[in-house]
Amino acid sequence: MTIPSALDPAVAVRTALPDVLLDTVEFRGETTLVVARERIAEVATVVRDTPGLVYNFLSDISAVDYWEPYGGWGERPERFAVSYHLLSMLYKRRLRLKVYVPEDDPVVPTIIGVWPAANWLEREIHDLMGIRFDGHPDQRRLMLPDDWQGHPHRRDYPLGYETIMFSFNADEIMKHKPFAKE
Numbered sequence: 001m002t003i004p005s006a007l008d009p010a011v012a013v014r015t016a017l018p019d020v021l022l023d024t025v026e027f028r029g030e031t032t033l034v035v036a037r038e039r040i041a042e043v044a045t046v047v048r049d050t051p052g053l054v055y056n057f058l059s060d061i062s063a064v065d066y067w068e069p070y071g072g073w074g075e076r077p078e079r080f081a082v083s084y085h086l087l088s089m090l091y092k093r094r095l096r097l098k099v100y101v102p103e104d105d106p107v108v109p110t111i112i113g114v115w116p117a118a119n120w121l122e123r124e125i126h127d128l129m130g131i132r133f134d135g136h137p138d139q140r141r142l143m144l145p146d147d148w149q150g151h152p153h154r155r156d157y158p159l160g161y162e163t164i165m166f167s168f169n170a171d172e173i174m175k176h177k178p179f180a181k182e
Contacts, residue, residue, distance in 0.1 A: 009053055019036075035098070044097065131155060
């Protein structure tokens, strides 16, 4: 059995789906393909099934919030991004597929049909970032209670913290602590 030669993933995706690749980023030996979010499942299928690519292992899905406190989200085209981290065990190469997701419509098609392991990863992103995955069979919260308000991994989510007690502020902090009643 002969193994086909490894292909450049950007060229292979551009050949199979000419209008879907928005950008290619090479950084320190890692390739990132920025693709149209509506077509992520098609791109995932191409990179998994094309001889010469065979990205057959979904190692992670992550989401990023580029919100800036002074307004906007820097130089990015949208507020959110979802990154799919893939591994080709045959060719020992990694690839990242990235889609930008707008703030007013945070929806990405699910890739469970391509990699069933995406189920829990997509649920986690939905729960903590509020990005919905269209076509996902079980969009329940995974980590937070059902009655939780908001998405705590968003950068504009309010911080809830307790002031650290030192010797100089102990009396002030102790006034606000709940104590058991006798």
